[in-house]
Amino acid sequence: MFHLFGRAYAFLAPRRGFLLVLCALACFACSLFVSRLVVREDISTMLPDDSGRIASDFALLRLAPFAQRLTITVSHAGANPTQAAEALATALRRESVFTRVLTGPPSNISLTFLTKLLPLAPALLTEQDTKTLYALTDPEHVQTALEQNRRDLLSPGAVALKKVIRQDPLGIRKIVLPKLAAPSRLADVRIENGHFVSRDGNHALILVDTDIPMTDSLGAAKVMSSYEKAVAALPEGAQAMLVGGHRHTHVNAQAIKDDLAIILPSAFILLALIFLLFMRNRQSLYVFLVPVCVVGVAGTATALVYGSISGIVLGFGAVLLGISVDYALHVYFALQNSSADENHNPAHTLTQISPAITFGALTSCTALAALLVSDIPGIRQLAVFSLFGIIASFFMSLLILPHFITAKTGRGTSTIPHNTRKSFGAAPLITLWIAVLSAGIWFGQHTRINGDLRAMSFTPTEIQAEEDATRTIWGSMRDLALIFVRARTFDDALEKNDRVWSFLQTHNATSPIISLAPLLPAMQTQLQNISRWKAFWQVNGQSAFTRLETEQKALGFSRSAFSPFAEFISASPETISSESLHELGIQEFVDVLAMRDGDDFLVLTLLPDTMKNAALLSDYTERELGAQFVSGSRFRELLGGAMRIDVLRFSGSALAGVVLLNAILFRNPRKTLLALLPIGMGVTTVLAVMYSFGQALNLFHIVSLPLIIGLGADYGIFMVCRSEQSAHHQTARAVLFSGLTTLCGFGVLVLARHPALHSIGITVLTGVGTAMITALWIVPALNGDRR
Known part of the structure; x- marks a missing residue:
């Protein structure tokens, strides 16, 4: 089966120019499409959409009296706040987005x-x-x-x-x-001259209704723009405080947009620096273009499936930049360091390395596909985005990239000798695995899960x-x-x-x-x-x-x-x-x-x-x-319980699929355990760090665990397969560069203000960093590989 990649290379080699033009046009079209996408944020996409209690409760919470209503508190030092409130109310009534503005009880109430x-x-x-x-x-x-x-x-x-x-x-x-x-105790108010006034008389209350759903980010922007325009009508010295779901939605959407403006360019810049500082080869530019094209393809495919794309998912593009370059780097280093004789021509090299890359892509896709079983639409969208990206990167790396990479000159036909030593027996490996599993289970049981939606949203100090x-x-x-x-x-x-x-x-x-x-x-x-x-x-x-x-x-x-x-x-x-x-x-x-x-x-x-x-x-x-x-407290409790179940479901499904693929690939229990070791170390480290700092897992920490499982499995597979490959494939170097590019993708998410992106960044940065170190140093040591 893996000979197909070698045959594909031979078939496409004479058509290299046409292939380059076709890829350039496709990537340009996808990038243009993504750049014009309307980014939408709706908190409901981060809640279960099944017929269960959580979805039902959230639907009802949105019907609560103040879910759609804006609450405005007006104060005016040294003056009557009702006059300032009336001025603001008059301005609000002029804005078409507001359907009703109340400053007091109906005027027809009298004796x-x-x-x-x-x-x-x-x-x-x-x-x-x-x-x-x-x-x-x-x-x-x-x-x-x-x-x-x-x-x-x-x-x-x-x-x-x-x-x-x-x-x-x-x-x-x-x-x-x-x-x-x-039915009238909704607020602690008294009536003064037909206005809602606080008990101390220093504040007036305005209640504002709108037909725009509070979860609609574009609509929330219109609401806030209209409000800011109306606030200008307040007399000098008067102040207004707005509380409402629309404000939260707008602030979160804006925070994600601001984060995207920093994250994606930063990820591109860091990737470019790695290529410039460590690779210093004109051909490495083609490797750099793979993740750039992949993000465009994945974004286009996801938008076509869902009709729009979430800002959080698009922010994950920085992560995908780091992940999707992995396969391209393995192909690059293998082809760069292969000999030019007939036994090690590009087709032969692709046939040799394709099993590890194929199973690496399969493990990543299996881990990410576990997210598709989620009841949460936003997570499913993130999974689809990532799967499209991994699949696009896999085929671009094995079918297109090889035509633009040539071997270094001046190399002989012999393989570079490498030192080997007797590998450790099964006992140390099993002992290490028992220790890792025990630690992971203990930390997993003692790490809290936070189902509060407020922990997943960005709330500035001013709003709080x-x-x-x-x-x-x-x-x-x-x-x-x-x-x-x-x-x-x-x-x-x-x-x-x-x-x-x-x-x-x-x-x-x-x-x-x-x-x-x-x-x-x-x-x-x-x-x-x-x-x-x-x-x-x-x-x-x-x-x-x-x-x-x-x-x-x-x-x-x-x-x-x-x-x-x-x-x-x-x-x-x-x-x-x-x-x-x-x-x-x-x-x-x-x-x-x-x-x-x-x-x-x-x-x-x-x-x-x-x-x-x-x-x-x-x-x-x-x-x-x-x-x-x-209630809010019961909803948080239900969501926390559902998230705990999702942890087991995501991680269990991802781990089961990855273990099965490793067993099929290696057909050797010892090698399978070695390849899986980076996963165990990465997940356990994340749980240990969260527990040590007293942090609770939120939804986005949980979503990150399958990513750690998939990437850890990739590194483990490549390093275990290295012992069976020629030294000139430079697998360790490829894994190191893959780890660095991935860490760059995740690392920039740590800069994000929005908790969702920040949580993904800090979780996977910790887990993948540990998995990379394990794959590069611990796995070879246990495997007796001293290269």
């Missing part, structure tokens, strides 16, 4: 609002409220209430209060008022400080846990929501609990409440009205003073709908806590993200209630 509360009472009368109703109709309270009404009617604001008092002289609206608080300040001023409104219920009809969703509310009240869940249930229960619950209302007035109505008429006459009220109240009590009570709340001017509460998701209706409850609340909402309880509990 007439109080007259609309009494009609809600029958449908909201719980069993506990019945006790309040008894107290409100108690003779002592009736007297006290009417005396207060009389004083109010003699006050300057009597005209506005008259209608309220006539309709509700006993203050039954007090049953409804506390229920308004249940403003988020902390916002949390201090307005409370933890963006950090609440959520309970979602889903149904095909709105009333069915409300019925499930009622069960959730009742469960939380019964089990004394940690407060405050923000729910729609007290204000908008399901129809069945409302009918039960109305039945309770009717039963109360049937039994107690006559005596209550007798007391009312007695006190009414004693205090000088007219006979018809409270006739609207009597008419209401005798009338048939009405049920409540979301339209009823809209007429009250509090539709905002409904919009926040109830929504459509496709053909389904969702209703949510918010509550503190505490261990007690999480324990209450177990999987069994969720099934019983027909609800789903979602």
Whole structure:
């Protein structure tokens, strides 16, 4: 099979010029295509996209009240912050990307609002409220209430209060008022002149909605640009702090773009320096062009498969530059140092070295292909990008590069003699492997895994400080846990929501609990409440009205003073709908806590993200209630567990494939263990370093492990195969240069600000560096190879 590469060389040799032109055009086209790619960043590409709990939780978290909403805090030293907030709000409303800008409650809330509360009472009368109703109709309270009404009617604001008092002289609206608080505790605010203001009066709050998803990097850039434009409208001395997912997305996308502007050129420069300082050969330019072309080919192929490409994946191009040059270097050194006689012509040399290169490429592809089993689309895209790059590098190195490399002149036909010594027996190798495996298992079990998405994103100090300040001023409104219920009809969703509310009240869940249930229960619950209302007035109505008429006459009220109240009590009570709340001017509460998701209706409850609340909402309880509990802490826990499984799945699949390929290639247990030693040393070193510095593994550390396995396997294969090859192939030199170029590719990622790229860089730099040292010095020593 490996003779095919020699035959391909013979076939293509007369067509060298045509081959050069064809390759140049293809690489130029691919490079041009990649340069015009739109780089997209969406955090959802770094989360599982299967039908599992993590994907479901993240989808629901994106529906949380403040997931799409921007929170702006305005302050103005020495002046009223509401005026500055209104100026900013006016400017924000002029920007088309913002669909709604709120600076306070709806303007139609006034004293007439109080007259609309009494009609809600029958449908909201719980069993506990019945006790309040008894107290409100108690003779002592009736007297006290009417005396207060009389004083109010003699006050300057009597005209506005008259209608309220006539309709509700006993203050039954007090049953409804506390229920308004249940869905309105999203922030620690007070209302001042129609504006949301902090308790100390030094800050004003603006809530801004947009239709642009917070995970869309291009859309987030538009949002931030519009915001910056509007901020210019603030009066001198006023300041604004913005907190929202769009800002995070924009900052991360910008950080990746800035990193790419440094990483890719730096990788090219370092590779060029290595070639100039150590190779000093005009033909080495062709070797240098291989990774340059490979990045273009891999980027084009990946973009054609997915339609776009992630900035993190494109940043991995620096790594691919270092990896993809490996096979070209082995071909270069083998052909450069081969003799010119018929026994060692280029075709013969390619046939000799192709088994090691082929199995090296296969092990790398096997290790990287393990990433394809991931449920995370971003990792699969990275795997596809890398696989295309490895495959392109393999074929370019064996089919195209040999036509531009010639042997050095002045060399004889004899091979260079090399010193050998008896190899160590199996016992030292097995002992070393036991030690490596034991250390790897121990460090692996004791190294933490961090599933927090914030550990995978770039958060500048300024943004963190403003988020902390916002949390201090307005409370933890963006950090609440959520309970979602889903149904095909709105009333069915409300019925499930009622069960959730009742469960939380019964089990004394940690407060405050923000729910729609007290204000908008399901129809069945409302009918039960109305039945309770009717039963109360049937039994107690006559005596209550007798007391009312007695006190009414004693205090000088007219006979018809409270006739609207009597008419209401005798009338048939009405049920409540979301339209009823809209007429009250509090539709905002409904919009926040109830929504459509496709053909389904969702209703949510918010509550503190505490261990007690999480324990209450177990999987069994969720099934019983027909609800789903979602919180940041539980999501991080689930993601961490999934990442731990991915570690085993990625590493296990990669290692199993690599071991199988090594066993097929060497068919000798001792040589197989020798070739695998760089892998064991590299992975163990990474885990030991992470543990020693108290660092937790994040998603991108985990993604890097198959890379270490693949590259470590390459180095091991080449060095073990070296003992069976002629010395003039200079395998050790090729491995050294391969290691250096790879370390350059990874090394520049350490310069990245974005944690994703930095994590990949630091992990593989450590692992591959150790694997290279092991392959160059420990493997030959154990194999008795003294060259």
